[in-house]
Amino acid sequence: MTDSQVATHYSNTQITENILSGLDKAGISLANVSVDDLGPVDEFHTGGRTATEHLLKDLQFDTHKRVLDIGCGIGGTSRFLADRFNVTVSGIDLTSEYIDAGNKLNEWVSLENRISLQCGDANNISSEGEVFDLAVMLHVGMNIRDKATLFSEVARLLARGGEFAIYDVMLKNEGEIQYPVPWASKSSMSFLEPMERYKQYLEGAGFSIERTVGRGDFAESFFRKMQQTSKASDSPPAIGLHLLIGPSIKEKMRNFSQAVFDGLVEPTEIIARKL
Ligand SMILES: C[S@@+](CC[C@H](N)C(=O)[O-])C[C@H]1O[C@@H](n2cnc3c(N)ncnc32)[C@H](O)[C@@H]1O
Numbered sequence: 682m683t684d685s686q687v688a689t690h691y692s693n694t695q696i697t698e699n700i701l702s703g704l705d706k707a708g709i710s711l712a713n714v715s716v717d718d719l720g721p722v723d724e725f726h727t728g729g730r731t732a733t734e735h736l737l738k739d740l741q742f743d744t745h746k747r748v749l750d751i752g753c754g755i756g757g758t759s760r761f762l763a764d765r766f767n768v769t770v771s772g773i774d775l776t777s778e779y780i781d782a783g784n785k786l787n788e789w790v791s792l793e794n795r796i797s798l799q800c801g802d803a804n805n806i807s808s809e810g811e812v813f814d815l816a817v818m819l820h821v822g823m824n825i826r827d828k829a830t831l832f833s834e835v836a837r838l839l840a841r842g843g844e845f846a847i848y849d850v851m852l853k854n855e856g857e858i859q860y861p862v863p864w865a866s867k868s869s870m871s872f873l874e875p876m877e878r879y880k881q882y883l884e885g886a887g888f889s890i891e892r893t894v895g896r897g898d899f900a901e902s903f904f905r906k907m908q909q910t911s912k913a914s915d916s917p918p919a920i921g922l923h924l925l926i927g928p929s930i931k932e933k934m935r936n937f938s939q940a941v942f943d944g945l946v947e948p949t950e951i952i953a954r955k956l
Contacts, residue, residue, distance in 0.1 A: 688776045696782035699924035706919035716764040721920045723757030726820035727948040728903045736848045736950050742766040745815040751803045752821030756783030763795045772798040811840045822849040823864040826872045832886035839955045847951040851876045856945045859936040876949050888953035897947040904938035
């Protein structure tokens with residue numbers, strides 16, 4: 682997928698307006714909005730905040746103080762990290778509308794001094810080497826064809842012993858996936874790969890693999906719950922991913938959840954350490 686195809690796929694010019702009106706519906710004023718209030722809209726990956734907490738639960742935040750959030754979206758994971766673990770976070774994302782909205786949301790929750798979100802390509806981050814202790818990447822690799830180069834870039838940026846926490850949708854079995862899905866409008870824009878391939882690229886880039894966790898069961902129950910909630914009510918919750926994705930969310934989630942139910946893909950965690 683080219684940079685402009687990625688940005689076009691994710692494009693939404695009304696993000697902050699949508700979130701403001703969602704907060705208003707939920708009865709939350711801008712003066713009181715918290716990082717947790719934003720969780721249902723700003724964590725754009727399977728299982729949202731619950732999945733983020735699971736991914737990060739065993740990491741060493743006593744030593745990890747400088748964090749890189751690769752493909753940060755509108756910065757939900759960055760805000761969660763800064764708020765919960767008192768770290769500083771640099772986020773990078775190709776979609777400029779996400780970066781603009783994310784920086785605005787940082788101001789709303791008074792985290793703008795500890796989080797900096799910038800527009801750019803994760804494959805080519807203009808920064809000195811060894812400046813981060815932890816890198817996180819949630820649901821981004823599906824957009825990136827050349828993961829070997831990406832992981833070499835992450836290895837360059839991490840200090841020795843630094844950790845890399847990945848939570849991506851990975852290929853599990855061959856079969857036909859229906860598009861659009863949340864990360865791609867058509868199959869030619871999707872670069873799903875199996876976990877074994879991720880491990881090879883990581884090891885080739887100088888990482889050791891600490892653990893891998895398939896989150897298929899978690900994803901299935903997440904989608905079943907989502908289906909039940911949407912059957913029970915005609916209107917979406919006041920604050921949710923529909924504010925970010927727009928009206929195509931139904932079709933994208935239906936196709937994605939079907940691919941999970943059919944065992945074609947599985948959201949998977951990998952924790953790797955730079956040697
Ligand atoms: C499904 S969203 C996940 C966003 C965020 N990680 C989260 O979990 O909320 C995928 C994000 O990856 C970004 N992305 C895709 N390819 C990228 C690249 N080469 N460099 C930087 N960001 C990229 C997209 O712009 C999009 O914001």
